Amino acid sequence: MSKTDSDAPKRLALIASKGTLDWAYPPFILATAGAAMGWDVGVFFTFYGLTLLKHDVEAEVSPLGNPAMPMKMPFGPEGFQNINWSIPQAAMSIPGFNNVATGLMKQTFKNKGVAAVSDLRDTAVELGVGLIGCQMTMDVFGFKREDFVDGCEIGGAATFLEYAADADVSLFV
Amino acid sequence: MTTLKVDSELDCSGMLCPLPVVKTSQAIKTIEVGQVLKMISTDPGAPPDMEAWSRQTGHEILESTEEDGVYIFHFQRTT
Numbered sequence: 001m002s003k004t005d006s007d008a009p010k011r012l013a014l015i016a017s018k019g020t021l022d023w024a025y026p027p028f029i030l031a032t033a034g035a036a037m038g039w040d041v042g043v044f045f046t047f048y049g050l051t052l053l054k055h056d057v058e059a060e061v062s063p064l065g066n067p068a069m070p071m072k073m074p075f076g077p078e079g080f081q082n083i084n085w086s087i088p089q090a091a092m093s094i095p096g097f098n099n100v101a102t103g104l105m106k107q108t109f110k111n112k113g114v115a116a117v118s119d120l121r122d123t124a125v126e127l128g129v130g131l132i133g134c135q136m137t138m139d140v141f142g143f144k145r146e147d148f149v150d151g152c153e154i155g156g157a158a159t160f161l162e163y164a165a166d167a168d169v170s171l172f173v
Numbered sequence: 174m175t176t177l178k179v180d181s182e183l184d185c186s187g188m189l190c191p192l193p194v195v196k197t198s199q200a201i202k203t204i205e206v207g208q209v210l211k212m213i214s215t216d217p218g219a220p221p222d223m224e225a226w227s228r229q230t231g232h233e234i235l236e237s238t239e240e241d242g243v244y245i246f247h248f249q250r251t252t
């Protein structure tokens with residue numbers, strides 16, 4: 001995993017530690033963009049971020065406790081779609097609110113031409129991005145290797161750090 | 174505008190970051206070194222991103238134009 005050749009491509013090392021939809025995007029966007037530029041890219045998925053390696057990405061947005069999240073409708077006339085709905089935080093604790101907000105957010109992304117997280121993940125695998133799942137997180141939450149996509153490997157902190165030691169860019173997401 | 178010989182064309186209309194960069198990187202691999210890829214994008218973020226992609230990959234931007242929110246790039250595969 002060490003970068004010994006001085007002509008080796010630039011290396012990007014990412015840690016994806018969060019599993020909500022809004023936090024699922026940055027690591028996959030950066031990983032695919034880096035790989036598209038010919039960089040060597042590795043992403044270490046740990047804690048809630050590990051769920052992004054499950055076969056079905058079930059990431060949701062949580063408006064509760066996220067007051068900066070724009071609350072917009074993905075349908076209707078443009079003026080209606082541009083309204084930023086002011087919804088009290090208390091109302092966001094109603095069961096099912098996350099599901100509704102997630103559905104609206106996904107539709108907004110789709111309307112605007114943003115790829116689905118699962119599509120970006122497929123693209124990352126196609127482009128040769130290394131996906132590393134955290135063994136410790138698997139043990140803590142009782143996940144099994146077969147819960148995750150084929151294109152990933154399993155490792156720990158030392159595995160990531162050895163890879164990141166030769167990285168030109170390292171980011172914790 | 175000069176008339177460049179285009180060997181392949183890629184339409185990224187309606188796509189946002191990182192798709193124009195990703196699709197372009199995949200499309201440039203389908204042409205030969207020296208050949209030209211025309212890419213169309215409606216993403217206002219495409220010009221700085223495609224310039225960065227060009228600098229990082231070495232694939233040259235022969236021409237870059239914008240008209241009514243439509244960005245047209247001509248890339249030459251160099252490696």
